[in-house]
Amino acid sequence: MNIKEIREIIALMNENEVTEFTIEREGFKLCIRKAGGAGAVAAPAPAAVSAAVPAPAPAAAEAAEGQYIVSPMVGTYYAAPAPDAPPYVKVGQEVDEETVVCLIEAMKVLNEIKAERKGRIVEVLAENGEPVEFGKKLFRIA
Amino acid sequence: MTAVDPDREDVIVGELLGAPAYVSGEEIARRLRISRTAVWNRVNALRRLGFQVESHPHLGYRLVRAPDALLPALVSHGLVAEIVGRRILHFEELRSTNDEAERLARAGAPEGTVVVAERQSAGRGRMGRAWVSPPRKGIYLSVILRPAMPPSRTAFLTLCAAVAAADAVRRCAGLRASVKWPNDVRLGGRKVCGILTELATEADRINHAVVGVGVNVNHDPADLRGLEATSLKIESGGEVERVGLARALLEELDGGYAALCAGRYGDIVRRWLEVSDTIGRRIRAESLTGERLEGVATGLDEDGCLLIRLEGGATKRITGGDVRII
Numbered sequence: 001m002n003i004k005e006i007r008e009i010i011a012l013m014n015e016n017e018v019t020e021f022t023i024e025r026e027g028f029k030l031c032i033r034k035a036g037g038a039g040a041v042a043a044p045a046p047a048a049v050s051a052a053v054p055a056p057a058p059a060a061a062e063a064a065e066g067q068y069i070v071s072p073m074v075g076t077y078y079a080a081p082a083p084d085a086p087p088y089v090k091v092g093q094e095v096d097e098e099t100v101v102c103l104i105e106a107m108k109v110l111n112e113i114k115a116e117r118k119g120r121i122v123e124v125l126a127e128n129g130e131p132v133e134f135g136k137k138l139f140r141i142a
Numbered sequence: 143m144t145a146v147d148p149d150r151e152d153v154i155v156g157e158l159l160g161a162p163a164y165v166s167g168e169e170i171a172r173r174l175r176i177s178r179t180a181v182w183n184r185v186n187a188l189r190r191l192g193f194q195v196e197s198h199p200h201l202g203y204r205l206v207r208a209p210d211a212l213l214p215a216l217v218s219h220g221l222v223a224e225i226v227g228r229r230i231l232h233f234e235e236l237r238s239t240n241d242e243a244e245r246l247a248r249a250g251a252p253e254g255t256v257v258v259a260e261r262q263s264a265g266r267g268r269m270g271r272a273w274v275s276p277p278r279k280g281i282y283l284s285v286i287l288r289p290a291m292p293p294s295r296t297a298f299l300t301l302c303a304a305v306a307a308a309d310a311v312r313r314c315a316g317l318r319a320s321v322k323w324p325n326d327v328r329l330g331g332r333k334v335c336g337i338l339t340e341l342a343t344e345a346d347r348i349n350h351a352v353v354g355v356g357v358n359v360n361h362d363p364a365d366l367r368g369l370e371a372t373s374l375k376i377e378s379g380g381e382v383e384r385v386g387l388a389r390a391l392l393e394e395l396d397g398g399y400a401a402l403c404a405g406r407y408g409d410i411v412r413r414w415l416e417v418s419d420t421i422g423r424r425i426r427a428e429s430l431t432g433e434r435l436e437g438v439a440t441g442l443d444e445d446g447c448l449l450i451r452l453e454g455g456a457t458k459r460i461t462g463g464d465v466r467i468i
Contacts, residue, residue, distance in 0.1 A: 072292075072293045072294070072343050072345070072346055073292075073293045073294045073296075074294060074445065074461060075461055075462060076429065076461060076462045076463065078269075081269070081270060082269050082270025082271075083269060083270070084270075085270060105268075105461075105462045106294075106296070106297050106461055106462060107297035107300050107301070107324045107325075107446055107447065107461060107462060108268060108300050108324055108325055108337070108338075108339065108462060109296050109297060109299060109300050109339040109340075109341060109351075110268060110338070110339065110340045110341070111293060111296075111340075111341040111343055112340065112341070112342060112343075113343070114342075114343075114344075116344065116345065129429055129432075129433070131461060134294060
């Protein structure tokens with residue numbers, strides 16, 4: 001896909017008031033999003049191509065927020081259910097709504113955190129055993 | 143023989159338990175609106191469960207001895223609780239009552255459902271630790287709750303559960319159980335009851351919580367070899383009746399949960415402080431990744447976290463990990 005084709009897609013999106021467009025092929029993913037005027041979101045696939053869509057308004061924070069799994073509580077972050085167990089998820093792993101991604105322990109209450117969306121873990125943003133605050137970003141997901 | 147409806151058996155147990163002497167089969171049949179043959183069949187089913195029921199041709203039936211089993215009919219007989227124990231499911235064996243409760247909760251089981259097992263083949267504590275669960279010696283139960291509160295407040299659930307377990311032990315075994323922060327119930331510094339609370343959250347609300355309670359009731363020293371644990375039997379020198387203790391535990395949990403739902407966090411903390419042995423003591427807190435802090439426990443903060451004063455005078459709050467009194 002070349003820049004001319006991407007321009008055409010954007011033009012079509014603007015004409016038809018389409019706010020999001022994703023195309024995926026072997027080793028290639030293009031995602032163009034105009035969430036409330038947000039810029040394009042870079043896709044993490046190896047040969048990702050990003051294209052900026054002219055935005056009439058400042059980038060919306062929600063669009064970026066939606067890409068993170070955050071802690072619902074103050075507590076301690078655990079990547080695995082037991083010290084010698086493998087972590088719940090690894091970078092590159094596909095997850096869905098029901099996938100448990102980690103544990104947050106607060107006062108011995110174990111809270112299984114689910115991905116709550118489909119996607120792929122791109123980055124782990126917390127250290128095993130790290131104290132986390134409410135709203136702390138734990139994973140980046142795409 | 144056709145399958146017996148456990149609920150009907152429970153009802154018959156209720157009839158017999160509540161009676162001072164013989165109850166006629168006719169009377170039971172009339173009250174339960176079943177045939178006399180059905181009564182007879184169900185009494186026989188009870189006998190197979192280990193109930194000793196005397197039958198007399200003219201007088202009817204009399205319950206001589208109930209089995210040492212945490213059967214719903216026995217536990218719920220005379221149970222005074224609003225939510226906890228509304229429905230009790232009994233299993234001879236489960237891998238873990240928390241796992242079964244979790245499965246039921248996901249399938250939509252109502253709040254207050256209790257899962258109880260006579261033994262667990264894979265009883266567990268936190269972080270993959272095992273909970274020793276020999277048959278008919280302990281109480282292994284889990285309660286499904288659906289508290290309408292943000293996940294950040296659920297620390298109080300564990301404080302409530304600990305107070306409830308300590309109170310139930312005090313009531314039934316007459317032993318002064320104390321609580322080590324946040325929820326280990328102990329006698330003479332040894333663990334007698336463990337609590338494992340697991341949450342399933344969705345965004346900023348709790349879908350359900352499973353509160354698992356394991357009590358070492360009639361465990362012998364051999365059952366607990368190598369563990370820093372004890373049992374009510376070891377401490378009191380005699381067997382403790384499990385049914386009464388299970389019932390008291392559900393009642394205390396229910397009371398604590400009512401306080402929690404009403405937002406009476408101050409009451410919960412006050413009750414916890416009354417039964418706790420942690421405050422004022424020198425402690426070592428160790429996170430599960432090995433980070434250590436030592437100091438004197440000074441109290442709880444408004445989130446239920448433990449406050450400790452370090453050597454240098456600074457105060458730190460402990461949100462998890464293991465705490466030892468040293």
